[in-house]
Amino acid sequence: xxxxxxxxxxxxxxxxxxxxxxxxxxxxxxxxxxxxxxxxxxxxxxxxxxxxxxxxxxxxxxxxxxxxxxxxxxxxxxxxxxxxxxxxxxxxxxxxxxxxxxxxxxxxxxxxxxxxxxxxxxxxxxxxxxxxxxxxxxxxxxxxxxxxxxxxxxxxxxxxxxxxxxxxxxxxxxxxxxxxxxxxxxxxxxxxxxxxxxxxxxxxxxxxxxxxxxxxxxxxxxxxxxxxxxxxxxxxxxxxxxxxxxxxxxxxxxxxxxxxxxxxxxxxxxxxxxxxxxxxxxxxxxxxxxxxxxxxxxxxxxxxxxxxxxxxxxxxxxxxxxxxxxxxxxxxxxxxxxxxxxxxxxxxxxxxxxxxxxxxxxxxxxxxxxxxxxxxxxxxxxxxxxxxxxxxxxxxxxxxxxxxxxxxxxxxxxxxxxxxxxxxxxxxxxxxxxxxxxxxxxxxxxxxx
Amino acid sequence: xxxxxxxxxxxxxxxxxxxxxxxxxxxxxxxxxxxxxxxxxxxxxxxxxxxxxxxxxxxxxxxxxxxxxxxxxxxxxxxxxxxxxxxxxxxxxxxxxxxxxxxxxxxxxxxxxxxxxxxxxxxxxxxxxxxxxxxxxxxxxxxxxxxxxxxxxxxxxxxxxxxxxxxxxxxxxxxxxxxxxxxxxxxxxxxxxxxxxxxxxxxxxxxxxxxxxxxxxxxxxxxxxxxxxxxxxxxxxxxxxxxxxxxxxxxxxxxxxxxxxxxxxxxxxxxxxxxxxxxxxxxxxxxxxxxxxxxxxxxxxxxxxxxxxxxxxxxxxxxxxxxxxxxxxxxxxxxxxxxxxxxxxxxxxxxxxxxxxxxxxxxxxxxxxxxxxxxxxxxxxxxxxxxxxxxxxxxxxxxxxxxxxxxxxxxxxxxxxxxxxxxxxxxxxxxxxxxxxxxxxxxxxxxxx
Numbered sequence: 001x002x003x004x005x006x007x008x009x010x011x012x013x014x015x016x017x018x019x020x021x022x023x024x025x026x027x028x029x030x031x032x033x034x035x036x037x038x039x040x041x042x043x044x045x046x047x048x049x050x051x052x053x054x055x056x057x058x059x060x061x062x063x064x065x066x067x068x069x070x071x072x073x074x075x076x077x078x079x080x081x082x083x084x085x086x087x088x089x090x091x092x093x094x095x096x097x098x099x100x101x102x103x104x105x106x107x108x109x110x111x112x113x114x115x116x117x118x119x120x121x122x123x124x125x126x127x128x129x130x131x132x133x134x135x136x137x138x139x140x141x142x143x144x145x146x147x148x149x150x151x152x153x154x155x156x157x158x159x160x161x162x163x164x165x166x167x168x169x170x171x172x173x174x175x176x177x178x179x180x181x182x183x184x185x186x187x188x189x190x191x192x193x194x195x196x197x198x199x200x201x202x203x204x205x206x207x208x209x210x211x212x213x214x215x216x217x218x219x220x221x222x223x224x225x226x227x228x229x230x231x232x233x234x235x236x237x238x239x240x241x242x243x244x245x246x247x248x249x250x251x252x253x254x255x256x257x258x259x260x261x262x263x264x265x266x267x268x269x270x271x272x273x274x275x276x277x278x279x280x281x282x283x284x285x286x287x288x289x290x291x292x293x294x295x296x297x298x299x300x301x302x303x304x305x306x307x308x309x310x311x312x313x314x315x316x317x318x319x320x321x322x323x324x325x326x327x328x329x330x331x332x333x334x335x336x337x338x339x340x341x342x343x344x345x346x347x348x349x350x351x352x353x354x355x356x357x358x359x360x361x362x363x364x365x366x367x368x369x370x371x372x373x374x375x376x377x378x379x380x381x382x383x384x385x386x387x388x389x390x391x392x393x394x395x396x397x398x399x400x401x402x403x404x405x406x407x408x409x410x411x412x413x414x415x416x417x418x419x420x421x422x423x424x425x426x427x428x429x430x431x432x433x434x435x436x437x438x439x440x441x442x443x444x445x446x447x448x449x
Numbered sequence: 450x451x452x453x454x455x456x457x458x459x460x461x462x463x464x465x466x467x468x469x470x471x472x473x474x475x476x477x478x479x480x481x482x483x484x485x486x487x488x489x490x491x492x493x494x495x496x497x498x499x500x501x502x503x504x505x506x507x508x509x510x511x512x513x514x515x516x517x518x519x520x521x522x523x524x525x526x527x528x529x530x531x532x533x534x535x536x537x538x539x540x541x542x543x544x545x546x547x548x549x550x551x552x553x554x555x556x557x558x559x560x561x562x563x564x565x566x567x568x569x570x571x572x573x574x575x576x577x578x579x580x581x582x583x584x585x586x587x588x589x590x591x592x593x594x595x596x597x598x599x600x601x602x603x604x605x606x607x608x609x610x611x612x613x614x615x616x617x618x619x620x621x622x623x624x625x626x627x628x629x630x631x632x633x634x635x636x637x638x639x640x641x642x643x644x645x646x647x648x649x650x651x652x653x654x655x656x657x658x659x660x661x662x663x664x665x666x667x668x669x670x671x672x673x674x675x676x677x678x679x680x681x682x683x684x685x686x687x688x689x690x691x692x693x694x695x696x697x698x699x700x701x702x703x704x705x706x707x708x709x710x711x712x713x714x715x716x717x718x719x720x721x722x723x724x725x726x727x728x729x730x731x732x733x734x735x736x737x738x739x740x741x742x743x744x745x746x747x748x749x750x751x752x753x754x755x756x757x758x759x760x761x762x763x764x765x766x767x768x769x770x771x772x773x774x775x776x777x778x779x780x781x782x783x784x785x786x787x788x789x790x791x792x793x794x795x796x797x798x799x800x801x802x803x804x805x806x807x808x809x810x811x812x813x814x815x816x817x818x819x820x821x822x823x824x825x826x827x828x829x830x831x832x833x834x835x836x837x838x839x840x841x842x843x844x845x846x847x848x849x850x851x852x853x854x855x856x857x858x859x860x861x862x863x864x865x866x867x868x869x870x871x872x873x874x875x876x877x878x879x880x881x882x883x884x885x886x887x888x889x890x891x892x893x894x895x896x897x898x
Contacts, residue, residue, distance in 0.1 A: 003459045004523040010452045074453040075535075075825045086524075086598075104553070106825030108864070148822045149535075168867035175821050175870050372624050373597045376524045376555030415557070415864040418617035421624050 004085060006247045008078035013070050014242040017235045020273040020344060022061035023280040025351055028231070028343060029318035032305060036449045039315050047216045047224040049125035052118065055232040063235060065117070072116050072149060076105045077239070081247035086374040088394070095397035096253065097390060099410040100244050100271060101377070107172075109380065109412030110267060111142035111227055114236035118225045119143070123150040129222040131215045133157045133183065133208030136334040137169025138380075138412065139227030144178035157183040157211045160203035169416055183208040190214050206310030213313065228264025229308060229317075229342050237270025240409060245274055248407075255285060255407035257393060261385040262289035262298065262356065263335050265342025271409040273344075276353065289345065289356040290385040292364075294432040295328040297321065297341045298349050298356035300439065305449040306340055316447060319346040323442025329432040331361050332420035333381035339442070359388045360431045365424040367391050368414070380412040381420055453534065455696045457527035462519050463691040466684045469722040469793060471510035472729040474800055477680070477792060478767035481754060485898045488764050496665045496673040498574035501567065504681040512684060518566050521598060525554045525561075526688070530696035531859075535823040537843070544846035545702065546839060548859040549693050549720060550826070556621075558829065558861030559716060560591035560676055563685035567674045568592070572599040578671040580664045582606045582632065582657030585783040586618025587829075587861065588676030593627035606632040606660045609652035618865055632657040639663050655759030662762065677713025678757060678766075678791050686719025689858060694723055697856075704734060704856035706842060710834040711738035711747065711805065712784045714791025720858040722793075725802060738794065738805040739834040741813075743881040744777040746770065746790045747798050747805035749888065754898040755789055765896060768795040772891025778881040780810050781869035782830035788891070808837045809880045814873040816840050817863070829861040830869050 021028060033039045044053050055063060065073075084097040102110035122130060130152055134140025140156040147154035156178050163170055163182040170180050183203045184191040190210040194201050201207075216224035226233060248254050258275055260268040272287040279285055289298055298320045306321040308314040321340040322328075328337040348354045368384035370391065371377070379387060386408040397404050414421065423429050470477060482488045493502050504512060514522075533546040551559035571579060579601055583589025589605040596603035605627050612619060612631040619629050632652045633640040639659040643650050650656075665673035675682060697703050707724055709717040721736040728734055738747055747769045755770040757763035770789040771777075777786040797803045817833035819840065820826070828836060835857040846853050863870065872878050 005459065007456055010454065106821075106827070145825060167871055168864075171867040171871040171874065172827065174874050175818055175827055175867075177822055369624055372555075373626055376594060378555070378621065378624055415617075418620040418624075422616055422620040425620065425623050 004083055006081040006251055008243060008246055010074050010078070012246060013073055013077050014065065014239050016062040016064050018238040018242055018274045018277060019058055019061055019063055019235055020276055021059050021231070023277050024347065026347070027059070028347060032316040032449060034307070034312065034315060036316065036447070047213060049121045049127060049223060051121040051124065052232050055235055056230060066120060069117050069120050072146065073239070078243045079104050079240070081244055084375055087371060090370065090374045091391065091394050091398065093394040093398040094401060094403040095394040096403065096405045097394060098255070098405070098407045100240055101410045102240060103377065103410060103413035107138070107142040107145045108415060109138050109142065110237060110240060110270060110409070111139050112145055113239050113270065114227065114233045114266065115142040115146045117236050119146045119150040119152050122223050123152055127152065127221060127223045129153045129155065129219070130225050131155045131157065131212040131222060132225045132227070133205060133212045135159050135205050136162055136166060137173065137416070138335060140178070140180070141169055141172045141176070142227065143225055144173040144176040148177045154178040155215070156180045157185065157208040159183055159205060159208050160201065183211050185211060187211070188214045204310065209309045210311055210313055228266040229340065231344055233266050234269035234273065234342055234344055237266045238273050240270040241272060241274030244271065244407070253405055256404040257286045257288060257406050259288045259290055259386040259389045259406070259408040261333070261336055261382045261411065262291055262341065262345065263338045263382065265345040267382070267409055267411045269342055269345055272354065276348070279353065287354040288389060289349070289354060290389045291356060291358045292331050292333060292336050292385065293358040293360040294331055294435060295322065295337055296358045296434070297339065298346070299358050302443055302446065303346060303350050304446050306446055308340060312447070316449060317343045319343045320349065321446070322439045323445055325445050326439055326442035329435060331432065332417065332423070332429065333364070333385060335382040336385065357389060359385055362429060362431050364388045365421065365429065377410065378414040378421070379410055380414045381417050383411050453532055455530040455700055457692060457695055459523050459527070461695060462522055462526050463514065463688050465511040465513050467687040467691055467723045467726060468507055468510055468512055468684055469718070469725055470508050470680070472726050473796065475796070476508070477796060481765040481898060483756070483761065483764060485765065485896070496662060498570045498576060498672060500570040500573065501681050504684055505679060515566070515569060518569050521565050521595065522688070527692045528553050528689070530693055533824055536820060539819065539823045540840065540843050540847065542843040542847040543850060543852040544843040545852065545854045546843060547704070547854070547856045549689055550859045551689065552826065552859060552862035556587070556591040556594045557864060558587050558591065559686060559689060559719060559858070560588050561594055562688050562719065563676065563682045563715065564591040564595045564674070566685050568595045568599040568601050571672050572601055576601065576670065576672045578602045578604065578668070579674050580604045580606065580661040580671060581674045581676070582654060582661045584608050584654050585611055585615060586622065586865070587784060589627070589629070590618055590621045590625070591676065592674055593622035593625040597626045603627040604664070605629045606634065606657040608632055608654060608657050609650065632660050634660060636660070637663045653759060658758045659760055659762055677715040678789070680793055682715050683718035683722065683791055683793055686715045687722050689719040690721060690723030693720065693856070702854055705853040706735045706737060706855050708737045708739055708835040708838045708855070708857040710782070710785055710831045710860065711740055711790065711794065712787045712831065714794040716831070716858055716860045718791055718794055721803065725797070728802065736803040737838060738798070738803060739838045740805060740807045741780050741782060741785050741834065742807040742809040743780055743884060744771070744786055745807045745883070746788065747795070748807050751892055751895065752795060752799050753895050755895055757789060761896070765898060766792045768792045769798065770895070771888045772894055774894050775888055775891035778884060780881065781866065781872070781878065782813070782834060784831040785834065806838060808834055811873070811878060811880050813837045814870065814878065826859065827863040827870070828859055829863045830866050832860050
């Protein structure tokens with residue numbers, strides 16, 4: 001019988017990341033300062049090292065991966081490409097289903113792929129401390145994991161309600177040596193201001209970002225790190241798709257359709273961009289971003305300049321957005337609850353090079369459970385969005401008899417999300433109606449540029 | 450640079466399990482009925498299929514692994530052998546440290562290695578339901594994972610206090626389709642009896658075993674499955690050590706010392722027994738079972754006939770025991786809180802073929818955190834026992850300058866044990882004094898045979 005898992009040698013970990021900007025029909029829109037004026041490199045230099053700023057604006061097709069970064073990637077990479085034979089059999093589909101499993105990283109998701117180089121370039125620039133924010137903790141734990149390895153102190157502002165209610169991701173960060181602070185805190189002006197208004201504030205991702213950025217901007221030994229949205233983050237994540245292409249070549253197959261959940265875009269961009277290069281060379285491959293029905297940024301948002309955060313502190317990016325004031329319903333795929341999207345993913349969608357669809361929450365958990373019962377792995381709620389879309393497509397193939405090759409990114413395991421499975425199995429989860437009014441209101445407050 | 454992870458092809462998954470009985474200097478002691486009389490095959494046949502009973506008493510060196518079992522092993526096997534280069538560097542030791550990582554299974558530990566064949570042989574025997582007990586949930590989740598794959602309904606009696614306090618392992622079992630019942634329950638005579646005495650009983654592993662065995666014995670379509678201790682369970686786990694031997698051969702190395710935590714013995718037996726075969730052929734290799742200082746079965750117990758459970762319902766086994774009435778202190782490595790030990794491990798220890806040491810709780814967490822900060826993976830508290838012993842030996846090598854090759858089994862990840870890391874980091878864990886009085890009292894009540 002053929003192999004279930006397709007591995008690469010460690011020597012086959014890509015030597016370069018792929019920069020999709022080189023193959024885009026049009027150059028990216030510039031990032032603007034919060035007031036709409038052109039942004040200065042100095043403004044970014046206060047919180048990012050120069051190497052990352054250069055990657056952010058690079059148009060070179062290939063960016064070399066430093067040896068030390070590849071050496072740490074070896075702790076879990078290359079990640080396996082797995083043929084979902086048991087899921088195929090359970091569905092009775094003629095489609096072939098493959099998934100790349102990024103849950104093998106110590107932090108349990110694809111996020112360390114960018115945490116490693118971000119810590120590396122910061123250390124090279126003489127930075128000894130990094131701040132960041134985290135909600136449920138996927139990104140914070142990834143940065144905590146790698147900070148230790150580069151002798152960088154990591155301070156994570158964790159949204160207070162998660163800090164109190166989800167202590168295990170916090171313990172994970174502390175086990176790796178990070179300092180975790182409940183946000184809002186009394187350690188920053190932004191935090192103190194919020195606490196003065198409401199001493200019991202549960203916090204929000206927007207507030208936590210403000211605190212982390214404020215601390216980084218005010219200390220010369222400290223920078224800030226972000227886990228998605230930005231060009232350099234998506235660049236680092238292309239290691240996923242580049243490995244997958246080699247793995248497909250090993251078994252002489254190639255995907256007809258690729259699916260990934262899409263929140264800030266690093267999961268989707270990481271797996272899809274390297275295949276987009278083939279598409280630019282005439283290859284047929286459909287790239288499908290899967291969004292939650294309750295936070296349909298690409299599918300229902302506007303393509304416009306907007307703030308990356310909820311408060312309006314960050315630079316303005318040209319992207320699909322539901323309005324920075326929009327607060328998505330409390331779905332359990334926290335990583336997909338973002339009002340905006342990666343500018344690169346947004347532009348590619350706007351130019352018709354990629355597709356986007358939405359799936360409702362309950363159907364994603366149903367798909368995740370079907371996957372767990374056939375393939376064993378319990379997926380993260382974010383990943384369940386891609387699984388829902390793949391199962392739906394595989395069932396269409398069953399009807400039409402088409403033996404399509406379907407591929408998705410299983411971005412992480414659900415070991416720290418069993419509370420949401422518990423709620424689903426107990427019938428306590430719900431689908432949310434399309435939040436039409438809230439989105440309309442938020443879109444009304446897009447910044448005028 | 451050399452590879453960090455040593456993989457095998459799926460075709461290299463062993464075709465046979467290794468039965469250490471064939472290489473033991475003396476045959477195993479017979480199992481006796483609870484009253485001390487020879488046990489009849491019928492008594493075991495009420496709860497185990499014939500194929501497993503035959504494996505339990507087999508003296509054949511090799512037992513073939515069914516193709517269907519190997520096919521399911523491929524979901525995560527072969528597991529990687531990993532060189533702990535970053536830990537070696539952190540310790541500054543000339544020793545080489547390798548670990549086999551069993552946390553790659555969907556259930557997160559080595560337990561599915563035996564859950565798969567147990568479910569297989571039961572299905573082959575026409576059994577459609579399996580009962581078992583679980584404490585923190587490692588074993589229950591492993592059986593839940595595989596039951597689904599063989600069309601077997603799995604019912605897990607979960608100790609009530611864990612059922613209430615650790616809902617995530619329960620959700621995991623339910624996600625895989627198992628029925629999970631808080632024990633004591635009103636579904637068995639044993640459970641009803643306990644509830645009549647104390648309606649708020651928190652339950653215990655002993656009570657849960659009684660409930661699971663009672664249900665299996667009283668229904669012809671239902672059998673019982675156990676996750677450690679018994680000979681056939683250790684037989685199945687030898688897939689770990691057999692793979693490791695192939696992996697060491699690939700890199701031209703061989704361990705001087707092998708470490709594994711030892712509770713019921715399946716972790717230690719699984720990794721160590723295949724190397725014991727080499728030892729029987731004159732090879733130098735030291736096999737070290739690592740016990741918690743508060744539950745020192747091999748190191749401080751008696752080698753005697755005793756019950757496997759706390760109540761005295763099971764057959765009598767010749768093993769090292771602290772007395773079946775001994776209740777180990779509440780250390781966080783729940784899988785090592787067992788009064789007895791595998792009869793095979795016990796006999797080999799009694800004959801001087803293996804060694805045993807103890808380590809105190811706080812030192813194991815300290816070792817686990819040092820491991821996580823260098824190698825990334827956060828280990829299960831049970832695995833931390835082996836890591837403590839390996840780090841101590843590596844530091845001795847640093848003093849002596851000996852470049853020993855050390856190998857341990859990293860039996861599982863700690864994703865469902867972050868509560869114990871949290872308690873440790875908050876300074877809330879303690880070391881327990883050797884429970885001399887409780888053990889002396891329990892040893893006083895060993896059954897007279």
